[in-house]
Amino acid sequence: MDIKRYTKMAYDDFEDMVFGHCPNPLSTGFDLEIGAGYTSAEVNYAPRPSSGKSKETLVAEYEKITTDVLQRMVQVGFPSVVLETEHVLPMTMNPEWGAEISHAQKAIMEEYYDEYGIKCALRTTLADIRGGRETLDLRGDHYDILMESFDQVASSGSDMLSIESLGGKGAFDNAILHNDIPGILFSIGILGTLDVEYLWSEISSIAKKHNVIAAGDTDCSQANTAMFIAGGLLDRKLAHTMAIVARAISAPRSLAAYEAGAVGPGKDCGYENTIIKAIAGVPISQEGKASTCAHSDVMGNLVMQCCDLWSNESVEYHGEFGGTSVQCWGETLSYDCSMLNTAIEAGYTKVFRDVLMASDRYRDPQSFILAFDNAYRIGEAIVKDGDDIYLRSKNAAIKACELVERGSRGQLELSRFEKASLTKAIKALHSMTDEKDAFIDEQMEIFKASMPEFRPENYGY
């Protein structure tokens, strides 16, 4: 396995980080460039449940979706667009289904490109089908089907490959419900990272073989779970100062995909992407105010600050007053991108970025640590011990807590509960060992004893 660790930052200064530009831009699909000076909408959608009856009904559904999006882009005059097809389970479980859908979508995109010259590309995000009812089996038969599915979509028209991988998820769920900081760090920073490395070494090879883009992973299954449970300001499910620990550790975890050969753009729901962009210089997709069709968050404008693609997360395909849902959300996203691109053209990129960031900077501890200056500082903490997957995760968590603590002495208001939770988290982090192997041994024993379904062999142990 060829893993290239990041031990320095892609940018010398956080002030250089902006939307629409990145140090390592890429070209893909039909004339589309990402991170090369403009932003594009990335439209994401889910088929209606009724369309899942057969391969034929699903293919027809995606043909309608693709045509609808491209038709609306052309009708309103937008120059570029990315379509993201997130597989539902049968599409990955039956590799030929996913392949046929990719082929059908790409054929329609080619027609629009030929006729109108619209720059476009297709990202396919496979479902992490590695499951098992009693025990999660990450490296068994389903892994082979998953890779076969990647191979088939890559050979059938997909331009970019992605996944939201599940490594460490079971351990994380237990840890987050018990405010177990070492458990959170173990599940995301160690188990998640090891699984991402394992997956992406092979996905990157498949992408290379078919001359497509190995795009990236996201810690949706863990850090976004924490964000989702934490909820809004009035929810009492999880302290938002605890959710920042999961988010900070998600950055080195998702970074592992790039260390194993991915090149971006990072997936939309990876809120950790600003940290990753600071470290790896790869283009990123993000979602925020235009993804309220899928979920709420507390950083709707801020997370747009350094995006290269701007996404709506996911919307079920159905009718709205303004057209189909994908047409409505595609148009909304594209108007947002038009605004960003106008700021770039007018020379106001940094001013616009700062307004986006400042509007949500103090909304929540989660947005505070992801403001680009603070995200950059977390990145620095990660690369400081970039070769050690444990220490870099621990550094990231400690830095996030320090930033919030310092921020709370200024404009960042915290409730008493958030402060108490932050104090507990800092105490727990500082009481942890600096030795990776000792930490892993200890946590392996804890999870083997407390979770009968936990399988160290999923992670090479």
Place this chain on the structure above:
Amino acid sequence: MIDINPQRTLVRYNVRIEQEMTPEEVAEGLFPADEAIREVARAVFNGDEDEVVESLKNAIDKGKDPLSLINNALMVGMEVVSTLYDDNMLYLPDVIISAQAMIEGIEFCKEQSGEEHEYKGKIISYVVEGDIHDIGKKIVTVLLRAKGYEVIDLGKDVPVEEVISAVKREKPIMVTGTALMTTTMSAFSDVNSRLLDSDINVPVVCGGGAVNQDFVSQYDLGLYCEEAADVPKIADAILKGFDIESLRKEFHKH
């Protein structure tokens, strides 16, 4: 980089409504007066399993009946936790940690007594077929147990047939199912049809990522639940005699 004073663009409502007293201070005022019972209730509140067992031993040594301590001490402590959670003074992990300490205490009391504890009612929980995301089910299961219900946890990725068999065998007061994805939640429809075919009118409480009220309302037995904390309240309402229609009136929020 610009920086602003957010006072005119943002209200942190959680900070604004914060209460003066700490949860520990409020709890002290709610624990029962009897010192032996109070010690057990406080141990549950603290979520310390060892402390719970130790306090139960002390109470039994002082002549308390082990089985009666379940309802009169352990559940009382948990009630304080639930009250403070409902009053926005505690977080979900606090409830879960306390609930597990309480469940440990119940097991200890049952061992000491040698008799069976009578639960408020029996409930089946599961995650739909094709879905392995079970954090929502875990939360619901713990909250129901914390309120004194016996939960038959079928696990994740559960085939419809298995749910139907369990309902016929266990005769629960309700079923709770969770689904994350739009493609898997159609399994609720199958459960609904199969139960109706067997003349079983048990409410099927549905929740999870992609599930919404409109979808669940399509099914005769379906009851949508947005908040995990509402599930025990639904169970309490069923014990009071609420039928599906009245449950929907009470708990459907949209």
